[in-house]
Amino acid sequence: MKSYDVVIAGAGIIGLCIAWQLARRSKLTIAVIEKGAAVGEGSTGASSAICRVRYSVDETLLLARDGINAYRQWKAFTGLAEPAAEFIEDGVLWMPGGDRGWADAEHQRMQGFGIASEVLDDNDIAERFPALSTCTLAPDIDTGEAHVCEGGSRNLFEVEGGYVDPMAASSDLVDACRNVGVEVRFRSQVIGVGVSGGRIQSVSLDDGDELATPLVINAAGPWCNRLSAMVGLKVPWTLEPMRIQVMYRDRPDTLTGHIPVTADLAGGIYFRTQNNGQQLVIGSVREEDEREAVADPDDFRTETDDDFEVVNLHVLHHRLPELPYSGRVRGYCGLYTTNCEDVHPVLGPTEIDGFWLANGFSGHGFKLAPAIGSMLAQALTGEKRDFDTDIPLSFLAVDREPISLTAKNVLA
Ligand SMILES: Cc1cc2nc3c(=O)[nH]c(=O)nc-3n(C[C@H](O)[C@H](O)[C@H](O)COP(=O)(O)OP(=O)(O)OC[C@H]3O[C@@H](n4cnc5c(N)ncnc54)[C@H](O)[C@@H]3O)c2cc1C
Incomplete structure (x- = not known):
């Protein structure tokens, strides 16, 4: 032995x-x-x-x-x-929507730990990440109805964040x-x-x-x-496997400029680029999307649900207004192991x-x-x-x- x-x-x-x-x-x-x-x-x-x-x-x-x-x-x-x-240092942008005190408070907290961060307002975002809307309102995910966007955002940017x-x-x-x-x-x-x-x-x-x-x-x-x-x-x-859905789609030429890893807290999604910025990966940060327990980790649905795609694409279009509605979307699922x-x-x-x-x-x-x-x-x-x-x-x-x-x- x-x-x-x-x-x-x-x-x-x-x-x-x-x-x-x-x-x-x-x-x-x-x-x-x-x-x-x-x-x-x-x-x-x-x-x-x-x-x-x-x-x-x-x-x-x-x-x-x-x-x-x-x-x-x-x-x-x-x-x-x-x-x-290779570490892709795109930075991580937190967009808290209407909560205008959050970014400043978190920035101060980051400073306390010596972590590089900045607070970015509407003008900073327009200059550095022109593809992103700074609307502070949450898109209506129940009816899909459009609203008149409102600015005045204050966002937290983790300078050294990214993905691998x-x-x-x-x-x-x-x-x-x-x-x-x-x-x-x-x-x-x-x-x-x-x-x-x-x-x-x-x-x-x-x-x-x-x-x-x-x-x-x-x-x-x-x-x-x-x-x-x-x-x-x-x-x-209680450690439970939970089914988690993710989508991706090609990034069209209309989306110009740098797109950081973005946590859209008002809308309830995150997204980032991959393949040298040519694609977008999109997931949800809504708690209800982390709660689908899977009885058998060897047997769960690995395609995304239609309603997940519809809702999260709606939110994505709100944050990236130049993203055309056409273009193929694909999806896959993995498992979180959640400590309940x-x-x-x-x-x-x-x-x-x-x-x-x-x-x-x-x-x-x-x-x-x-x-x-x-x-x-x-x-x-x-x-x-x-x-x-x-x-x-x-x-x-x-x-x-x-x-x-x-x-x-x-x-x-
Ligand atoms: C869709 C999705 C998005 C995520 N996004 C992020 C993110 O952006 N940032 C982040 O930090 N984390 C993210 N996570 C979480 C992160 O990916 C996981 O927490 C992490 O990968 C867990 O790693 P692990 O090694 O514990 O599990 P696993 O990667 O599942 O590894 C466990 C391994 O054990 C093997 N195994 C099981 N049983 C046996 C056995 N009896 N004998 C031999 N081998 C066995 C399995 O085959 C498997 O390869 C995400 C997870 C998912 C699903």
Whole structure:
């Protein structure tokens, strides 16, 4: 039987970042087991991978800052001479609509953490992002009726925000891990976890292999409850896979100028460009669009619903008035794994000795992943490295109290 110090179940962005953060500071023997044929099998493959720092909880904001710092310096973080992933620093624009005090207050908060941000008014937006309307009114999504737009907006701009191709980032992490001896196995499923005397002993794989290990990290994304059930663990949090819809369409020539990653809070959508600005990716930030629980993460509808497209295109046209109504729209769906208690992940040891969780990342997991890996790696090795976060594991520990929030959605 092959033996490892750590076995990580799942090669999504979380499992891979944990593996890499462990490997770059220790001599631990590590195996990452992934049932898919390649990276991107789960939530990570569908991710919009937007990297924005602003969160309402300070610790989460700092984790986002630290995670994004790794993506921004990806070459140094991964140690790869020619990584495939590149941080697209388009900036992140928050448009809060009629709330004219919000951007100034958040800007001050960002300044306190040394995060580069600006407050932009109608004139600034017209000059820098001419494709965007600054209307502060919410479009009517029930009737689709037009209104006379109103200006006077005050918007928050995160200067150093952006996005990354999640598949490229994941492939880079596989390379970085393998370069230092981590075993990353694809087409290999964990089907059992051996526990004896309340302690982890081994994992069983679907190809008949058994791996001896004292430590299993559950990084199985939407499949996390199945893995926890293998050790008979009753996780004290409700972690539910939720179907999330995303659309994309070509960007026509009429949409000129720079388009930042935009969170249109009045309308309830976000959008960003991809493929060198040639396409637009559009998703919802409305809480009701994050609440479609999926019983089986292997079996859910992967096309977008007609009414989702109609509503969100209506909002998009309100924000991008020069966008023509013609042009093909496509869609796909992925899964958030939502912690229904406080939309924050749960991390670290459980009551079963050697069984650790890294689950429940909702719509936050991509940007947080390098910092999440850092938290776990520091807790397991006691070693600190560059690109580490100072936020302790206790913030997200399995036995913590729920974090108090005003809204339990992706923008929490
Ligand atoms: C549509 C969408 C948009 C998003 N947009 C953003 C965004 O803009 N910014 C952001 O920060 N986050 C975003 N997220 C959230 C982010 O993508 C996720 O939080 C993150 O990808 C979760 O990563 P993970 O590794 O936990 O899960 P996954 O990527 O699902 O990885 C889990 C892996 O475990 C494997 N696995 C499961 N069970 C087993 C087993 N028994 N044996 C072996 N392997 C197993 C699966 O095949 C899978 O590959 C978005 C998510 C979605 C769905």
